Amino acid sequence: MKVIAFTSRKGGSGKSTLAAHLSVFADAPDAPAVLIDCDPQGSLALWHELRQAETPVLVKCEARQLGETVEAARADGVKWVLIDTPPHNTADIAAAMRVADLAVIPFRPAVFDIAAVAATLEMARTLGKPVLPVINSAPPRRGVHPSHVVTEAREALFAMNATPWAGQVTTRAAYAHALASGQAVGEFEPGSAAAAEMIELWQETRRALGLKEGKRR
Secondary structure, eight states: OEEEEEOOSSTTSSHHHHHHHHHHHHOBTTBOOEEEEOOTTOHHHHHHHHOSSOOSEEEEOOGGGHHHHHHHHHHTTOSEEEEEOOSSOHHHHHHHHHHOSEEEEEEOSSHHHHHHHHHHHHHHHHHTOOEEEEEOSBOOOBTTBOOHHHHHHHHHHHHTTOOOOSSOOBOOHHHHHHHHTTOOHHHHSTTSHHHHHHHHHHHHHHHHTTOOOOOOO
């Protein structure tokens, strides 16, 4: 079983959005993925209520219950667990990292978000957990080149001895529309630029976990 924690000390970084989208890739008819919502805001729970499909399975729990919740999923033969965490709460973020195989750290290419990444990275290093920083809510590319702020954000991560994902999640209305319908963008707009971004992020997540590329669906 693989466990991914979506973590950031900054609110509005995109943790719930990425968790929802990647859970659809992780989900399979014979092996439903499990989403754990530890954020009191309940964004994932709302998305799940709007979703017509019964899977991924959603579980709400407090951070102190994460260990037993993850072990129960393992005992049930679950293959993928994805955990959404609250911002600001250091103890809850640490609890999610402890049970995770990988911490995905979304951040916007802005100064306050980058500062928050530094604190999250330090926590992951203290706990000995691998990380995948992901630039989210990025301005559109100019041709094949990322915008200047994205390049600067990536350089800032390199200066922290961290390697961010080479791609980006661009600010697109498709993400909001998909979530509002209880879907992922690959379900809402198959073949779209947003769907392609999420496919690439899923493949990079698998690589970060030492897995081969999965199906592009």
